[in-house]
Amino acid sequence: MAEDGFLLYGSFLSAPSYRVALMLRLCGLRFDYRHVDLAAGEHKSPEFRAINRFGQVPALRHDGRVYVQSNAILQHLAAHADRYRGADPEERIAIAETMCWEADRLYPGLTRLRFFRRFLRAEPAVQDWFEGFATNGLAVLDELLDGRDWLVGSAPTIADISCYAPVAQMDEAGLKEADWPNIAAWTARMRALPGYAAPYDLLPQHSAEGL
Ligand SMILES: N[C@@H](CCC(=O)N[C@@H](CS)C(=O)NCC(=O)O)C(=O)O
Known part of the structure; x- marks a missing residue:
């Protein structure tokens, strides 16, 4: 176990895994990493369901507890490290609101477009539907960032950090920043934040799952 006591279960293909790894990295917290083979269905095994009851990556073991759901994990880490958590209660509510929107509207469109386009090579009508979903989310994000450097405060x-993770892989969904x-x-x-690392530089790749 890394000196800071964090063990991350994840996959290099997974934006939610990346967002947790990026948060740990930006906070300067060292962590051990265990790859979960999604292609082999390892996330649905009884052993992994005992770690994450939802049968998904990521999961983070810390201080004798397992934390799941990447946005909730970010909240735990922000409180633990006292970093990236907003300046006051008003900002913290706005952060929680933004992260709920991310999980509802930004991540699903981008990640499914990437999945259906890059990995499944689904028929055009399916890709078009998810492209609409993804670009609607991106249009809102672009508006939220109009005239400001950061989403909150x-x-x-x-x-x-939450919103950045799926956006970092948008080129794999066939979209251009x-x-x-x-x-x-x-x-x-x-990308200029101290400690920043790109997705495939941060989580070791397992070529058997292929990119
Ligand atoms: N809301 C979850 C989403 C996690 C998620 O979608 N993980 C994917 C990999 S990117 C997964 O485990 N998929 C398998 C499944 O859901 O059965 C989180 O943020 O942690």
């Missing part, structure tokens, strides 16, 4: 928070100018400027700011 005047400094980066877990709301930014450059088409959303406020998003493109914000991702540049995210």
